[in-house]
Amino acid sequence: MKGSVVPGSSDFQARSRTAGKQRLPSAFLRQSILILPTRYGFIFLAMLAALLLGAVNHNNNLGYLLVFLLGGMALVSILHTRRAVSRLALSPARSKPVFAGQKAIFAFTVKTSDSACPAISFQFVEGEPTTFILRGGNPTSAQASLNAGQRGLLRPGPLVVAATYPLGLFLARRSLPVHAICLVYPRPVPGPLVTVPGPDNRENEGDAGGCGVEDFSGLEVYQPGDPLQHISWKSYSRGQGLYTKKFEGTRGKSLYFNPDSLPGLDFELRLSRICYMILKADAMRAPYGLHLGNRLVKPGLGEKHKHQCLRELALAGHKKA
Amino acid sequence: MIYPDRQTKPILGAIVLCTLPHFTYISPIVAAACLLLWGYAAAASAYAWRLPGRRLLLVFAGISFAAAMSLHEGFTIEAFVALLSLMAVLKLLESRDLRDRMITVILCYFLIAGRIFFGDSMGVTIYMLLTILFTTAVLIQVNQPQAFFPPLLRLGGVLLLQAFPFMLVFFLLFPRFQGGLWGRTHLNTAQTGFSDQVGFGNIAELARNTEVAFRVEFAGEVPPRNQLYWRGIVLWDFDGRTWRRGASRLSPLPPPEADPGDIAYTITLEPHNQHWLFTLDLAREISFRQAYLQNDHTSFRWRPITSRITYQAVSNPDTRLYSRKHFPKHALELPEQGNPRSRAMAETLFRESGGGQEYIGKVLEYFREQPFEYTLQPPPLAEGDDLVDQFLFRNRSGFCEHYASSFAFLMRAAGLPARVVAGYQGGESNPYGDYLAVRQSDAHAWCEVWLPATGWLRVDPTSAVAPARVTGDVLNALPAEETSSLLSFLYSTPLGQRLRGMINLWDFVNSQWNRRVMSYSANEQSSFLTALGLGIRSSEELPPLLAIILAAATLILILVFALFFRPKEPVRDLTAEAWLDFCRKMERIGLPRRPAQGPLDYLRHICQQRPDLAQNADKLVSFYVRLRYAGKGRPDEIQSLRSLVKKFNPGRSA
Incomplete structure (x- = not known):
């Protein structure tokens, strides 16, 4: 990490890393945001078209008012949708190691400078989307997952952030670079235990x-962390306290x-x-x-x-x- | 299956709100089915009942379709609305995921839109706005299932308010076309107003209907009330029960000559789905597309009046009715048989009187002197052919149509040509706007008798029985026990008077709304453009010009909104920028800051590696540390840090 932590900067994005280049937070706000109608958006637009035809055919001014009000609402909702994703800031993601073939889960916090509480879906390019409702203005915990294919270090690409807030008629999508690494252990493959003597x-x-597992060697006072299956439940049931069976x-x-x-x-x-x-x-x-x-x-x-x-x-x- | 989630109830609420206004004209059976389904959906959501399977719902949908079509005479707008009402709640019952819910909400919008075919008063518009607000909040909740509902109403309101400028611009500038694109879907409801026949009882049904039939603005003085006969149709054929218009034997009225007694006025007629227009007795001239005056002084339009229209007309109460010289033969026709007592009385009275004029007087006198009663609830006439006899000699109580029908019968029986005219009589002047509101309750029927000396002469037998009907109000004319309704309260108590003032105000608001907003058309658009300084030469120029201005205005609006919505510019942290510049310079000479190194550690590292830079670096770093960690630096301090960094020259890599 090269100097991209700006001490004292309140912005989460400041701590994200991008290809080793030093950048200021504002750079991320220049990301392009893609806006598309959802299929409900298309249905809604088709409905408006039908209503407009009806209004024209009947020369009905109330119909015109209605269509233009609903149309204006859909239009304005695009701006709300855009704003929902444009003011997002992500913290670096944390993840626990997983075995290859498992799902790597990246947890991060999202913050928006807006007071609105939109539902936002997060998705890595090859992962599945998960949706979280932002708590307007407050950091919200969120996560996104990705299948860990191979052992090693899993570095997911940018996080795709999408929202259909508020009406569900339009989808705003952008990708946010997020600093995320997950350690992926090899996939365990069953087989006999083969041991070798140490090098020296x-x-x-x-x-x-x-401690070994082969031979019982006696009881010891239980210490936190001793495996449960080694606890001497017999003596516990006699009221003698907790003991752990020791094996050699x-x-x-x-x-x-x-x-x-x-x-x-x-x-x-x-x-x-x-x-x-x-x-x-x-x-x-x-x-x-x-x-x-x-x-x-x-x-x-x-x-x-x-x-x-x-x-x-x-x-x-x-x-x- | 619906589980008791937070979404079902708001969606159900939206369905109910959107469907309720349609109950006035969809079939009661459909309305009852809607109520049942709503109750079921509410209970299913409250008690987490299992919902019917898709197959069952499909069967229901089929039944709904058949019911809607058969109960509303085929593919009418009513049938579509009824179908939509049922489909919306059926869709809710199968709502399992986002898709179902979205479709349900969109159906709700369709339901709201269905209302536009059934009136466009201010009240309807306000109700429509409220339902849009609620439905939009529901739409938001469908997409944000975890959100609480009340704040969403606020958000929906914000959206509507923001949409308002767009609506205004589009409404003003969207090109209007005269006439429709294709045939209009048939509207089943015969809008309130009378049909084209007068029998024994169908106008009385209207007497309690206070809906406005039309509004009149006079160019000059309002004529006295007893002159306010609004002519609608003329009825010629009597079959013993009903007067009908009969086959049309009319021709257009020849153009009139101007007369000093002319009264000019403008009528705004609410749609009644019939072909005639109302004019003050007797119209000489009417100006409206496709409408013309006929030689019985009624006005006719080829297309039925399905939307509100405004027309100018000129009338003259003194005009001698046209065709003074002759009368059509069918003005004397009566059924061969029936009503022997009436015929006998007509013969006797006519024989006793010296002429037509005197005979009319004698018949009116008969109505006046015998105990006739003017009432909205006459005892029913028995089945049979002798309805006139029953009325004249046994019941003797009835409404205007009873008097007009029997009077015309007595005239024809005595050999005088007569006909029945149906229309309205009276009208209430509105103190807020200078106009007269004529309501359905003012519906009236009277007679015209042809006399050789005068031609057609208006005779209102009702005025002989209840003079107050013509000079005052229906309510004054009615017996006291029938006026104990809300209406009599309005007309006789002080509180009622005040309430009536409010009703008048509301009627005025509605008339303004109708005139200024709902009748906005290509003409107004053209004058609007002229007001903007964009005069147009021909009507063909209007639509393209409007389209261009509309596009430009929309673009400007979007830009304004985008500016308003732009993401906040992050505050530039100049201190941090300066520090990063410093780090970059050090990196260039091979001394990058390691991720875990704080500024002081980094400084130590620099001093070890490059003692020659130690002095400058120390000064710079400690300045930075002070600005960064000891509170916010003043702008000039930050500026001097920046110049320090700028001047700092580490030289080449060691």
């Missing part, structure tokens, strides 16, 4: 002394996952298999490490560890982000 066994001997893994042998242990498979498929193994090991609460080319994640457990490993998988082969 001696170094890892002490590390892997954590194979001491001294830490599990490492390494794509190289799956010969004969496509590289992406290997990553997918490893992804599955990581998730499995995490569910079993068996400590695991990751050995990926020249990168090494030491064995461990927990959410943070899992995400670190998955992130390595997601970005394998990418330039380090």
Whole structure:
């Protein structure tokens, strides 16, 4: 990010990034806005045409008044529609990592300098539209989603913002650049767990002394974060308090996952298999490490560890982000 | 299925508001069906009932179509309106998504538009505006389902107000064409007003109808009230029950000679779907397209009068009726049989009197002296051929048509040529505008008798029975127990007088609205352009010129609105611009600011890398930091920061 954060600027847009170029917020307001009649707009116009014909045929001045009032209303509504999208400002979007094939959801806040509360639909070029009602003048949470196809970094194109406010007869559309990146993990592909010894066994001997899954070794006082399935409900039901059952893994042998242990498979498929193994090991609460080319994640457990490993998988082969 | 959502009720409300005004002329069966369906839709929405399936609704739609067509005599406007009323609520019952709701709302607009064929008074216009407002708010809500309804009414009002200038410009400048594009759809409703026959009872039905039939403006003095006989049609043929016009044996009236007693006036006639125009007895001249005077002094137009028209006419009450020399044979025809007592009395009275004039006097005297009663609710006459006998000798109470019919019968029975004339008598002058409003309740029928000395002579037998009918008002002429209605309240109490003043004012407003707005036409457009300084030579020039001005005016309006609606120009942050300029200069020499670096960190970084720039950079950065974070800088301070940045020259990359 190069200096596009303007300190103190109240405008959200100021924080958006565009192709590394430094720009001022006002630049975004010059975006062209496309306005088209919706199909109801066409129906409405057809109705007006029919009424106008009727008024002309009967030479009915009340009919003329009616047609021109409704026509003027449709015309003026275009300006309202245009305004609904022209005064929008978006914050940078946040998104949680997803697995390939899942839907990446980008959450952001929208603000309008208008007091109106139009319904606005947001859509990435290849995504589906989602509609949110703006709270006039106040920031409104909104989100847009996109299918994450491949692992890696998902950078959606500009966000298409559309509104048919207020009458639904015309659609105003514009695209707003939005800073959004989503980390996409590989798609997990089930298969047997294949572990390899660590690159340096001696170094890892002490590390892997954590918790295993094989043998019950005793009870310990429950600590927040201990897996629920390991809680000793029997002793809890006896009124002895919360205890966690502890299991011992194979001491001294830490599990490492390494794509190289799956010969004969496509590289992406290997990553997918490893992804599955990581998730499995995490569910079993068996400590695991990751050995990926020249990168090494030491064995461990927990959410943070899992995400670190998955992130390595997601970005394998990418330039380090 | 409707779930209790917030949308169904407003849409139903719009349907009800838009359909209600049509209830006065669509078939009661259709109206009852509408009421039922509305109730069902309201209950279904309130209690989350399951709604009928599409197939059932399709069957309903088919039934509605058949019912609307059969109950309103085929493809008439009434039939379309009835069909629309049913379709709108049926569509609501199948509303499942945005599409259904949008279609329903558009049907509502059609329903509003349907009203234009049934009157264009001020009241109708105001009601129409209100329904447009409501329907538009509903349309907005259909598109913003989460929004609350009341603020949307306000937004709808804003839209309507903003649309108003467009409406005005288009209304003034849209080229008007004389006549229609093609045949007009048949309007079924015979608008109130009398039909082309007079029997025993059909004018009495009108006596309680206070709708305005026409308004008259006299060029000079208003003639005395007992002279205000508004001639409509002349009836020749009597079959024992009804007087009819019979086959037309009329020819146009020869052009008149000017006379000092001429009365010139302008009539604005409300549409009555008939061919005749009303004129003051007796018209000498009438000026309206396709309308001409016939030799019985009635006026006729080829096309029925389906919209309000205004025409000038000249009358002269002293004009001797044309065809003084002779009378048509059928002015003496009577049914072969029936009414023996009346015929006998006619013979006796005629024998006793010395001539036509005296015989007329004797018959009027008979009406005056026998206990005849003037009433809107005469006892019904029995079936049979002797209606005149029944009236003259048994019931003896009736309305003007009873007297006119039997009087004409007595004349013909005695061998005097006679005919019945139907029209209006009287009219109420409006104190606000200088005009006379003639209402349906003023409908009247009288007689004309041909005498060799005078030609056709007007005789009003009703005036013999109830003189007040001709000099005053219908209500004064009626017996007291029949005037206990709202009307008598209006005419006899002080509060009623004040209310009548308001009614008069309202009538005046309506007449102005009709004259100034609703009758706006190509002529007015042409004079409007002349007022703008754009005179035109021929009427062919008018439409293209109007179109050009209309386009220009619309463009200007749109531009004005666009200016009004333009997005707010963001306030330029000059301090930030200056800072970014500085960062750009540093970037050029290979010292870009990293995203996470604040200004002070960046300064430290610069000082490390380029000690030679340290002094200038320090001055600049600390100035920037002060302006940015220690409150808003004064304009001159910001200006000096900008010049500092401008002067700052980092030289080339190290």
